[in-house]
Amino acid sequence: MDRPRLFCDSCGMRMEESGDHGGGKQDNPYCKNCCDETGVLKPKSVIRETLIKFYIEKYDYPKTAAENFVDDFMATMPAWQNKQEKL
C-alpha cells in the first residue's frame, strides 16, 4: 500500500487525517478544500478565488498582492503546473 500523501497537490495544505483528503479518500492527492464532496478536484478558477480570499483574510494581504502571490504559488503546484486552463 502506498503511503498517503501529506500535502495537497493543489493548495499545499497539510493533510493530517484521512478526512482531510478530498472525498475522505486517503489516496486522493488533493485536500477536501480543493475537491467537491465526491473527491473531484474543483476548477482552477474556484481554487484560485478561495486561496486569494484566504490570504486576504488570514494574512491581511492587499487584494493585488494576494492575487500575485496565489498565481505564483499555484504555478509551482503539481495540480496546475502543466495546465493551461483558462480563468
Ligand SMILES: [Zn+2]
Ligand atoms: Zn488543497
